[in-house]
Amino acid sequence: MASKLTLxxxxxxxxxxxxxxxxxxxxxxxxxxxxxxxxxxxxLTGLHAGVKKKAGVPDLGIILSTASRPASAAACFTRNAFxxxxxxxxxxxxxxxxxxxxxxxxxxxxxxxxxxxEGLEDAWAMVRATDALLKPLxxxxxxxxxxxxxxxGVIGQRLPIDKILAGISSQSLKTTASSSSPSSSTPxxxxxxxxxxxxxxxFMTTDTFPKLRARTFSIGGKEYRMxxxxxxxxxxxxxxxxxxxxxxxxxxxxxxxVLTDAAISPRSLQSALTYAVDRSFNSISVDGDMSTNDxxxxxxxxxxxxxxAKEIDEETDPEGYEVFKKELTEFTIDLAKLIVRDGEGATxxxxxxxxxxPTYADAHKVASRISTSALVKTALYGEDANWxxxxxxxxxxxxxxxxxxxxxxxxxxxLDGSSPLPLLVNGEPRKVDEAxxxxxxxxEDFEIKVELGLGSESAQYWTCDFSYEYVRINGDYRT
Amino acid sequence: MASKLTLxxxxxxxxxxxxxxxxxxxxxxxxxxxxxxxxxxxxLTGLHAGVKKKAGVPDLGIILSTASRPASAAACFTRNAFxxxxxxxxxxxxxxxxxxxxxxxxxxxxxxxxxxxEGLEDAWAMVRATDALLKPLxxxxxxxxxxxxxxxGVIGQRLPIDKILAGISSQSLKTTASSSSPSSSTPxxxxxxxxxxxxxxxFMTTDTFPKLRARTFSIGGKEYRMxxxxxxxxxxxxxxxxxxxxxxxxxxxxxxxVLTDAAISPRSLQSALTYAVDRSFNSISVDGDMSTNDxxxxxxxxxxxxxxAKEIDEETDPEGYEVFKKELTEFTIDLAKLIVRDGEGATxxxxxxxxxxPTYADAHKVASRISTSALVKTALYGEDANWxxxxxxxxxxxxxxxxxxxxxxxxxxxLDGSSPLPLLVNGEPRKVDEAxxxxxxxxEDFEIKVELGLGSESAQYWTCDFSYEYVRINGDYRT
Numbered sequence: 001m002a003s004k005l006t007l008x009x010x011x012x013x014x015x016x017x018x019x020x021x022x023x024x025x026x027x028x029x030x031x032x033x034x035x036x037x038x039x040x041x042x043x044l045t046g047l048h049a050g051v052k053k054k055a056g057v058p059d060l061g062i063i064l065s066t067a068s069r070p071a072s073a074a075a076c077f078t079r080n081a082f083x084x085x086x087x088x089x090x091x092x093x094x095x096x097x098x099x100x101x102x103x104x105x106x107x108x109x110x111x112x113x114x115x116x117x118e119g120l121e122d123a124w125a126m127v128r129a130t131d132a133l134l135k136p137l138x139x140x141x142x143x144x145x146x147x148x149x150x151x152x153g154v155i156g157q158r159l160p161i162d163k164i165l166a167g168i169s170s171q172s173l174k175t176t177a178s179s180s181s182p183s184s185s186t187p188x189x190x191x192x193x194x195x196x197x198x199x200x201x202x203f204m205t206t207d208t209f210p211k212l213r214a215r216t217f218s219i220g221g222k223e224y225r226m227x228x229x230x231x232x233x234x235x236x237x238x239x240x241x242x243x244x245x246x247x248x249x250x251x252x253x254x255x256x257x258v259l260t261d262a263a264i265s266p267r268s269l270q271s272a273l274t275y276a277v278d279r280s281f282n283s284i285s286v287d288g289d290m291s292t293n294d295x296x297x298x299x300x301x302x303x304x305x306x307x308x309a310k311e312i313d314e315e316t317d318p319e320g321y322e323v324f325k326k327e328l329t330e331f332t333i334d335l336a337k338l339i340v341r342d343g344e345g346a347t348x349x350x351x352x353x354x355x356x357x358p359t360y361a362d363a364h365k366v367a368s369r370i371s372t373s374a375l376v377k378t379a380l381y382g383e384d385a386n387w388x389x390x391x392x393x394x395x396x397x398x399x400x401x402x403x404x405x406x407x408x409x410x411x412x413x414x415l416d417g418s419s420p421l422p423l424l425v426n427g428e429p430r431k432v433d434e435a436x437x438x439x440x441x442x443x444e445d446f447e448i449k450v451e452l453g454l455g456s457e458s459a460q461y462w463t464c465d466f467s468y469e470y471v472r473i474n475g476d477y478r479t
Numbered sequence: 480m481a482s483k484l485t486l487x488x489x490x491x492x493x494x495x496x497x498x499x500x501x502x503x504x505x506x507x508x509x510x511x512x513x514x515x516x517x518x519x520x521x522x523l524t525g526l527h528a529g530v531k532k533k534a535g536v537p538d539l540g541i542i543l544s545t546a547s548r549p550a551s552a553a554a555c556f557t558r559n560a561f562x563x564x565x566x567x568x569x570x571x572x573x574x575x576x577x578x579x580x581x582x583x584x585x586x587x588x589x590x591x592x593x594x595x596x597e598g599l600e601d602a603w604a605m606v607r608a609t610d611a612l613l614k615p616l617x618x619x620x621x622x623x624x625x626x627x628x629x630x631x632g633v634i635g636q637r638l639p640i641d642k643i644l645a646g647i648s649s650q651s652l653k654t655t656a657s658s659s660s661p662s663s664s665t666p667x668x669x670x671x672x673x674x675x676x677x678x679x680x681x682f683m684t685t686d687t688f689p690k691l692r693a694r695t696f697s698i699g700g701k702e703y704r705m706x707x708x709x710x711x712x713x714x715x716x717x718x719x720x721x722x723x724x725x726x727x728x729x730x731x732x733x734x735x736x737v738l739t740d741a742a743i744s745p746r747s748l749q750s751a752l753t754y755a756v757d758r759s760f761n762s763i764s765v766d767g768d769m770s771t772n773d774x775x776x777x778x779x780x781x782x783x784x785x786x787x788a789k790e791i792d793e794e795t796d797p798e799g800y801e802v803f804k805k806e807l808t809e810f811t812i813d814l815a816k817l818i819v820r821d822g823e824g825a826t827x828x829x830x831x832x833x834x835x836x837p838t839y840a841d842a843h844k845v846a847s848r849i850s851t852s853a854l855v856k857t858a859l860y861g862e863d864a865n866w867x868x869x870x871x872x873x874x875x876x877x878x879x880x881x882x883x884x885x886x887x888x889x890x891x892x893x894l895d896g897s898s899p900l901p902l903l904v905n906g907e908p909r910k911v912d913e914a915x916x917x918x919x920x921x922x923e924d925f926e927i928k929v930e931l932g933l934g935s936e937s938a939q940y941w942t943c944d945f946s947y948e949y950v951r952i953n954g955d956y957r958t
Binding site (some may be wrong): 077079080081084111112114115116135149154155156219234237239287288289290292351372373375381382384386387389391392393394395396402403405407408419423424427428459467468470471472474475 | 558592593594635651673714766767768769770851852853854858860861865867868870871874875885903906908945947951953954956
């Protein structure tokens, strides 16, 4: 063995300066939304409780359903073995309440992950404090734990729980008529754009803009709304599934929340969400790292469905269910893409489209591998049409059938409507017009298309590049 | 969906300057080796054939065994589905010749990967041209294809084969008495340090120093030598296995070559190499990307064994075999570590030690996941004792048993003999002395130790950090 220590001690640190392309401004991806586009029956706020050091920055978000019935609730949680306390608690609440809930509370700045039994107590305390804001429903005085909880931020540090609880109890349903007045030091619950925006801001960690979208859709001639927010922007390679009872003793992040005023049964809401999450949040990668806290929650309070309206259900109303599922899937794809768009240090937004796979799972696996390759991602940053790295990444994993190199094709697809550029056709490299290749990869957005020639299944993935800025952000996150 | 194109077109590229810590100089990891330490019966050279643009830089290496018998030969090749032409050809040669060979030829600058049928022809031409340098052995005039071939560099471009063939045929066994004279423009074959060093230099791509080591060992009272070279420094996450007949129609990189003057049967040489490679080259990662060209070759020409000496063999001489296997494993670990040490842009050399796993494969899988996490690696670069990321990476994969969070411990182990620093003990985070943590992670070399508490198997992995320089090198590799 080389005498590592003695030699390493002689290392001399050199310092030099790189000129680095930084991420472009993305603030224009956030714009005002008309108040009428938001679903009915929700009150929201975002405020500075003191988890984050910087004064005034929102770090606590509260979302309440004010409908006269508990909302149907569904969620997908990280499959990481080391689930954070809020994940464990939210799973328990959802299971105990059979898919019903009335509130969501979220903090940013501290993930409450790997915080032992104290962390669990803190998460439960957030649930109880938020529950206390809710008006008891008729005949449900005994109902408890109607709040789902989410946290994001540094792992392994305890929450400043007193500050958070004080923040929660500063709110009251009595002040709900409108949003905060500019003179008020603590913004109150509201239902207009300002309130939704403040809640979205409370989700943010390294995000550069709040991620808030709204959508209107019709089922059976009736109009509904769906709105939601999410956040990234690092430790983003989610793999989330439906809630399950935790088996462990104890146990930064993707968080998202979708709210709708449609009425749908809890079981069908979960089923639609699981489908949607597989094709949206589980198909994005910023850095290939899966968080302990990833959580997507959806509430459907039925506020626009009218009293006594029948719930949408997969079995009794398959047609309505399919429409809802499609709307939810498209909406979650929109939200998921925003996370990649704002990936830490990202200068590119790249769609990886894998076709001709034997199964959807195979297509998804190949797309995921390409989307997480450090070499592919640095080439994207360098605007280098290095398709060899795409191929090497593809071939580095096993799928359900052997690859047949002579059937594989790779092309770059520009998104301005001009012709795709074939790079590899049936295993034989094309003489590439490098100027044209550069033209395509110098665009902000483009698509990498890989045809495997082994079947008819396809999958899409969305990824970004690996930049100097990513290294800077993550080399010094905690300080 | 957001209107991506219109929005992206409005992006404005910003430019800024980072002050970046660069990789320390590593040239002191290369030092002269006494001529007597090299195995007997080999002639080597390295020269500039013209694959690389820069004049004088070695890009062609030739290694010949001059023993009176063909050497036993073994190899491990990449498991990437898109094997480069030299990998396919070397596999064919090894299988056809039943584990015998007399030469190795290597070029750097172009990987001859994804080059179709022309690439295969080029690789065969390199084999034939190098074969022609060999003196026919008595009674083996008909012997053909005794050369194994390796290439490293850009994927998808054809070799400048005429330049390479001219380089090979510039060599001749007649000039073998000594190394090149300084006045000669083309260095000739030799057996001293200078010749070995030139061969090692011909392997290099983004490597900052030639990787050459030698080792002396005894079996049954007889002294043997082992020497070898390898190269990295990017697309390094090998998974190599023994040769197998190629099933595909067609098919930068880890290359390595170990030469010994011991006599060992081809089958036992392959068996020892497969064992050694799993614990050395298959246990390192620079960037998590598996190359199409990864190849480790070992030749054992028996030149120090004496005429008619019995070959070491797993069945007939298990004791000798175990010694040889141990020596080869330690030697390949030395060579593998050099690659991590010189990983593209690396400023750290980190050992990831996973203990308490149910199986070796589980331990290896966890160690690999930690070693490839972008967030762990950027934290290493930033000298941030962010153990939460280590835990998140661990929990993100499935192993043969469920993790039990309350049994998991993580610590940082300094290599200066001072006390390890526990960060997480049985699932509960310790109040960490951040100053002490910083002290440990600011060293060039240290160890991350993870105890899973699920069994008694362990595995080691070696990794480096993710730096600005890695992004710079790989954002602009081809230009």
